[in-house]
Amino acid sequence: MNRFKTIILTALVAFAFQAKASAQEFFMHTVTQGQGLYSISRMYGVTEDEIIKYNPGSEKVIRTGEQLRIPNTKNTSSGSFHTIQKGETLYRLAVNNRISVKELCDANPGLSADNFKVGQVITIPAPSDSDPLAATIQNASQEAPQSILTDVQTLSADTARYKTTHVVSKRETIFRICRNYGISQAEFLAANPEFRYTKLRQGAVVNIPFTKEELDQRAKRLGEAQSRMEALPDSTLFSLNENRSKDDDGIITAALMLPFSLNDSSTTLQKQMVEFYQGMLLALDRLKTEGVSVNLKLFDTEGEDKSVTPMLESGSMDDVDIIFGPRWTSQITETARWAQAHQVPLVLTMNSEADDVYNNPYVFQLNTPKSYFNQEIYNHFLEQFPNPNVILLDADEFKKDDFIEGFKQLMTDHDIPYTTLMVDTTYQQIMDATMPDKQNIFLINTDSSEPLNTMLPVLQLITRNKEPEVETHLFGYPKYQIYASSHLEEFYEVDTWFYSWFYTNNLLRESVEFNNLFRRSFSRQMLASYPSYAPYGYDTGYYFLKGLATYGRDFQDHLDDIRFEPVHTGFKFERVNNWGGFINRKVFFIHFSNDYRIEKKDFDR
Numbered sequence: 001m002n003r004f005k006t007i008i009l010t011a012l013v014a015f016a017f018q019a020k021a022s023a024q025e026f027f028m029h030t031v032t033q034g035q036g037l038y039s040i041s042r043m044y045g046v047t048e049d050e051i052i053k054y055n056p057g058s059e060k061v062i063r064t065g066e067q068l069r070i071p072n073t074k075n076t077s078s079g080s081f082h083t084i085q086k087g088e089t090l091y092r093l094a095v096n097n098r099i100s101v102k103e104l105c106d107a108n109p110g111l112s113a114d115n116f117k118v119g120q121v122i123t124i125p126a127p128s129d130s131d132p133l134a135a136t137i138q139n140a141s142q143e144a145p146q147s148i149l150t151d152v153q154t155l156s157a158d159t160a161r162y163k164t165t166h167v168v169s170k171r172e173t174i175f176r177i178c179r180n181y182g183i184s185q186a187e188f189l190a191a192n193p194e195f196r197y198t199k200l201r202q203g204a205v206v207n208i209p210f211t212k213e214e215l216d217q218r219a220k221r222l223g224e225a226q227s228r229m230e231a232l233p234d235s236t237l238f239s240l241n242e243n244r245s246k247d248d249d250g251i252i253t254a255a256l257m258l259p260f261s262l263n264d265s266s267t268t269l270q271k272q273m274v275e276f277y278q279g280m281l282l283a284l285d286r287l288k289t290e291g292v293s294v295n296l297k298l299f300d301t302e303g304e305d306k307s308v309t310p311m312l313e314s315g316s317m318d319d320v321d322i323i324f325g326p327r328w329t330s331q332i333t334e335t336a337r338w339a340q341a342h343q344v345p346l347v348l349t350m351n352s353e354a355d356d357v358y359n360n361p362y363v364f365q366l367n368t369p370k371s372y373f374n375q376e377i378y379n380h381f382l383e384q385f386p387n388p389n390v391i392l393l394d395a396d397e398f399k400k401d402d403f404i405e406g407f408k409q410l411m412t413d414h415d416i417p418y419t420t421l422m423v424d425t426t427y428q429q430i431m432d433a434t435m436p437d438k439q440n441i442f443l444i445n446t447d448s449s450e451p452l453n454t455m456l457p458v459l460q461l462i463t464r465n466k467e468p469e470v471e472t473h474l475f476g477y478p479k480y481q482i483y484a485s486s487h488l489e490e491f492y493e494v495d496t497w498f499y500s501w502f503y504t505n506n507l508l509r510e511s512v513e514f515n516n517l518f519r520r521s522f523s524r525q526m527l528a529s530y531p532s533y534a535p536y537g538y539d540t541g542y543y544f545l546k547g548l549a550t551y552g553r554d555f556q557d558h559l560d561d562i563r564f565e566p567v568h569t570g571f572k573f574e575r576v577n578n579w580g581g582f583i584n585r586k587v588f589f590i591h592f593s594n595d596y597r598i599e600k601k602d603f604d605r
Contacts, residue, residue, distance in 0.1 A: 026054070027082060027121060028067045028119070028121075029070050030066070030067050030119050031064055031067075033379070034372030034374070034375035035064075037062065038369075039369055039371055054069040054071060067119075081124070082123075084117065089230070090105075090237050091132065098127035099130060100133065103125050103128060107122075107125045107579060109578075133148075140241070154221055162210070168200050191209040250293060251293045253295045254320065254322050254541075256299065257324065258277070258301060258326060259302055259304075259326070260277075260300040273327075273533075275527055276349070277537060278518070279518075279541070283541035284541065287546065287549065292545065297317075299316075301327065304330065304331075309338075322347065322545070323347065324544075325350065329354050332351060332356060333354070336360050339363070345362050345544070348364065348365050348367070349367075352369065357580055358580045361575075361579060364582045368583055370402055374403055374406050375406075376585050376587045382410075388438060389419075389435045390419075391430065392418055393451070395422075404445045427458050440470065449479075452476070459472075473496070476498040478502075480498040492594060500588055501570055502569045505600075510566075518534055535566075535567035539568050539569040539571075550562070570602065572584060572586035573585070586604070588602060
């Protein structure tokens with residue numbers, strides 16, 4: 001095995017296929033659920049206007065499954081994007097682009113045997129002229145099949161220009177050397193042109209060429225080996241290229257980077273950050289009872305204009321296995337760059353505006369970008385209400401355009417009947433818009449409190465006076481959890497649903513237990529905030545640290561296997577593209593039912 005490694009790592013591959021032509025001027029992107037022009041533009045480093053220019057009509061609507069032409073703005077020195085074509089293989093893409101299989105896989109950590117298929121967009125790193133399989137075979141160690149090692153050895157070793165060399169002895173002639181090696185004088189002189197006009201001297205070193213038969217045999221071996229390499233299944237190459245987990249000492253070191261502002265303990269932000277930390281401490285206590293040891297390092301990132309680069313480069317982060325935070329966008333960019341260079345997962349807990357997730361495979365975005373979040377809501381809405389009739393109540397000065405426009409498109413695409421009425425419409429007009437054979441959904445086009453305050457009495461009246469067979473519900477927004485304390489009875493009566501990726505309520509068992517735990521641990525009640533930072537810190541800390549403890553550095557391949565009952569926050573991570581990080585697509589539906597129950601519905605269980 002070691003002999004093979006030496007050959008593989010030092011030899012140059014010299015078979016027929018040469019460098020690919022220049023990168024595509026355009027490549028095709030297939031729109032996936034939740035993607036909008038903003039997220040697509042950030043993935044590829046182009047502007048929304050550039051996408052619109054080459055895809056007229058995309059400024060109005062883009063749909064899942066639609067293909068968009070994207071200008072390839074990367075230059076060959078920094079790599080390029082590529083849409084996988086029919087017949088292309090992982091090995092052939094590596095060879096054609098003068099890179100190794102490992103370089104291609106490392107540039108696309110989301111790529112696997114399952115999704116290596118026509119239409120997938122991948123990033124092609126800059127040419128390196130690396131041996132296509134050397135690093136992959138070394139990475140696989142003893143798990144590489146002997147047949148592959150033999151073929152790689154053939155391709156690497158059978159590229160010598162001459163069969164051997166010969167040291168000329170006393171009175172030895174060209175004729176004698178040719179007879180001894182079975183070659184012609186013409187073949188000898190072609191390999192040693194300097195002896196056309198000078199005599200052989202004792203001690204001279206001459207090249208001995210292959211015979212024609214040997215060259216034919218070698219060409220046949222190379223061709224057969226190359227054909228076998230070409231036929232290698234992508235699944236085999238992916239399995240050989242999987243990174244081996246790094247050894248560790250059993251202790252996880254985590255960094256929490258937040259604006260604790262320790263010199264000013266009076267601000268609401270400072271109290272929220274401390275409470276997030278306290279929630280994480282409770283998660284560490286639970287993990288300790290499960291045999292998981294965590295060393296938590298705290299870093300005060302202070303204000304928005306404070307650089308964290310000195311903190312990152314101080315050496316105090318060198319042993320960190322995972323980072324939580326920071327909050328501010330500029331600090332996230334610095335930290336994300338450091339995390340990628342050191343291959344450390346970065347969990348963004350407090351920011352939904354950073355774009356680093358689109359091009360950094362180590363970033364986990366907890367606060368989901370709106371386009372992805374909305375699509376998840378629409379999917380769950382159709383699952384919960386398969387036979388809807390939507391009555392959209394328009395509060396003109398409070399429009400929530402991004403969500404409502406997508407909702408209207410949803411209704412159009414699925415032939416869902418809907419009526420738009422103003423919030424000051426009479427009770428009878430709203431009642432007339434209901435349908436007895438449908439699930440009638442009232443949706444106000446804003447999450448502001450004023451239109452809700454106006455509509456709740458009307459919806460109560462409708463609920464009390466409607467015929468028994470007429471089904472009605474109010475559907476709303478995450479902020480409804482703030483309003484619930486003031487409108488609890490009304491929410492129950494009108495059968496209220498709202499969506500959110502976080503939710504806790506003192507009427508839920510897990511929330512009661514956590515509140516009691518927090519009060520016992522810190523001798524005070526939690527802040528009344530939105531979101532609730534202590535359970536948020538608890539859920540986040542437990543989920544990621546439990547994943548690291550269970551699966552090591554490969555935990556990102558087991559995100560769906562990390563299961564526990566969250567108090568506040570849900571987790572459903574998916575890679576945003578083949579070369580980027582993970583976004584959280586978890587959405588709960590909260591239901592205040594007319595039989596006075598509160599349900600936190602998880603559609604993924």
